[in-house]
Amino acid sequence: MIRDPSDLQRYNASERANHWVVGICFILLALSGLALFHPALFPLTGLFGGGVWTRILHPFVGVVMMLFFVLMFFRFKHLNQMGDTDWEWVKRAKEMVDGDDHNMPEMGKYNGGQKLLFWFLGLAMLVLFVSGIIIWRAYFSHYFPIGVIRLGAVLHAAFAAVMIIAIIVHVYAAIWVRGTIRAMLYGTVTRAWAKQHHRAWYRQVTGK
Amino acid sequence: MALQSLDIAKRSATTTEPPQARKTLEVAKLIDVSKCIGCKACQVACMQWNDLRDEVGTCGGTYDNPTDMTDQSWTVMRYAEVESEEKGLEWLIRKDGCMHCEDPGCLKACPAPGAIIKYANGIVDFHQENCIGCGYCVTGCPFNVPRISKKDSKAYKCTLCSDRVAVGLEPACVKVCPTGSISFGSKEDMKELAEERVTELKERGFKNAGLYDPAGVGGTHVMYVLNHADKPSLYSGLPDDPTIAPTVSLWKGFAKPLAMAGIAAAALGGLFHYVMKGPNEVSKEVEAEVEKELEAEK
Numbered sequence: 001m002i003r004d005p006s007d008l009q010r011y012n013a014s015e016r017a018n019h020w021v022v023g024i025c026f027i028l029l030a031l032s033g034l035a036l037f038h039p040a041l042f043p044l045t046g047l048f049g050g051g052v053w054t055r056i057l058h059p060f061v062g063v064v065m066m067l068f069f070v071l072m073f074f075r076f077k078h079l080n081q082m083g084d085t086d087w088e089w090v091k092r093a094k095e096m097v098d099g100d101d102h103n104m105p106e107m108g109k110y111n112g113g114q115k116l117l118f119w120f121l122g123l124a125m126l127v128l129f130v131s132g133i134i135i136w137r138a139y140f141s142h143y144f145p146i147g148v149i150r151l152g153a154v155l156h157a158a159f160a161a162v163m164i165i166a167i168i169v170h171v172y173a174a175i176w177v178r179g180t181i182r183a184m185l186y187g188t189v190t191r192a193w194a195k196q197h198h199r200a201w202y203r204q205v206t207g208k
Numbered sequence: 209m210a211l212q213s214l215d216i217a218k219r220s221a222t223t224t225e226p227p228q229a230r231k232t233l234e235v236a237k238l239i240d241v242s243k244c245i246g247c248k249a250c251q252v253a254c255m256q257w258n259d260l261r262d263e264v265g266t267c268g269g270t271y272d273n274p275t276d277m278t279d280q281s282w283t284v285m286r287y288a289e290v291e292s293e294e295k296g297l298e299w300l301i302r303k304d305g306c307m308h309c310e311d312p313g314c315l316k317a318c319p320a321p322g323a324i325i326k327y328a329n330g331i332v333d334f335h336q337e338n339c340i341g342c343g344y345c346v347t348g349c350p351f352n353v354p355r356i357s358k359k360d361s362k363a364y365k366c367t368l369c370s371d372r373v374a375v376g377l378e379p380a381c382v383k384v385c386p387t388g389s390i391s392f393g394s395k396e397d398m399k400e401l402a403e404e405r406v407t408e409l410k411e412r413g414f415k416n417a418g419l420y421d422p423a424g425v426g427g428t429h430v431m432y433v434l435n436h437a438d439k440p441s442l443y444s445g446l447p448d449d450p451t452i453a454p455t456v457s458l459w460k461g462f463a464k465p466l467a468m469a470g471i472a473a474a475a476l477g478g479l480f481h482y483v484m485k486g487p488n489e490v491s492k493e494v495e496a497e498v499e500k501e502l503e504a505e506k
Contacts, residue, residue: 006502037319038464091372097481099485153453158463172482176478177487190490190498
């Protein structure tokens with residue numbers, strides 16, 4: 001569903017659906033995880049049918065998220081290799097955050113910040129999945145010594161907290177950079193958006 | 209609370225102060241292992257009073273039966289055969305169960321408000337109606353005591369017969385012990401009793417006899433008189449110096465406010481950045497350039 005024939009396709013339907021499955025899982029996991037992390041947020045268990053249901057559901061949603069994240073990871077991995085210009089972008093990121101993007105180097109489909117987020121999320125998902133299995137009392141905890149379970153609990157909480165912060169940044173960046181969210185909703189961006197924010201990608205897909 | 213004996217001193221996953229106006233006596237159970245003959249009357253009494261019936265298990269080649277605590281066996285006798293040059297072969301028998309820590313690791317780890325309660329008298333009790341079955345109490349306990357039921361996924365352990373104590377009775381195991389190995393009373397009195405017994409044991413040649421009331425967990429409301437108090441681990445792995453693990457303290461301590469502050473800062477940071485710097489729009493220049501490029505194409 002292209003709004004303007006000159007718009008550029010950034011994501012196909014399958015990529016968008018994949019992203020939203022992961023996104024919905026993340027929201028469910030963050031809410032249920034926070035409910036069990038801090039007493040002040042325990043009332044969030046009400047969203048899942050109470051404390052017991054929250055405890056039962058959280059790990060299964062985690063497994064679904066991991067499956068779809070792995071799919072997405074291998075889909076976008078080749079587009080997220082860090083290059084020299086990406087590091088240059090990261091160094092100058094402060095200028096852009098301050099509102100001046102004139103000196104930012106030309107970026108391909110993803111900028112240095114997006115790429116670093118991609119790799120951080122890969123690491124975080126791996127740690128969360130492994131530690132989540134270890135602290136999954138109903139099925140797996142009895143296979144692990146107590147010291148490993150305790151470490152798993154701390155790592156799970158720590159990586160989850162940092163990942164929630166990273167996703168807040170991710171979502172905010174999409175809101176802040178006007179014209180971005182439509183890429184994940186119906187797949188296209190305007191040519192001007194592409195030229196402004198991802199000029200190398202713009203040249204690549206338009207040949208200009 | 210109706211009964212002063214059930215005044216609450218600590219409540220799991222609760223960040224505000226418990227009621228503290230009334231002061232109540234701290235109780236303790238004293239288990240004198242040097243008087244224990246391993247008859248398991250305490251195990252039977254525990255089952256009977258609490259209406260528990262464990263499955264008939266298998267013999268593991270020792271007197272330990274059942275071989276471990278379960279949701280149906282809140283206390284078990286553990287039999288250790290220990291050889292030393294000085295004493296030769298010794299049969300060290302210990303009644304294992306919840307130690308009722310002053311600073312309970314289970315309560316610290318529990319995410320469900322009111323699932324674990326520490327009464328003002330020192331008893332640590334699980335309230336299964338609030339338990340969500342996550343098993344964090346197992347993760348937090350320095351003594352490996354809580355057991356999760358396979359039937360209902362709730363955590364169970366010795367209640368120190370909080371229901372009996374609430375109405376002025378001693379715990380069931382204390383009531384039945386035929387050798388007087390288990391005593392119950394105020395923590396102060398139990399310490400005095402222990403001191404007398406330790407002096408006796410020392411006179412009888414157990415020079416390392418002593419009271420096990422580990423300071424690492426703030427002391428316990430179940431204490432042991434050990435004839436080898438210098439090596440608690442001889443008694444089927446009783447921890448020498450139990451404390452709440454640093455990983456658990458970090459997870460349930462510093463990590464909580466830090467993570468909440470970080471998440472709040474990220475969300476507020478985003479809002480204020482948008483308000484103060486404005487959105488990142490496509491510039492008019494670039495829009496005009498793209499228009500021209502498209503015109504040229506036509």
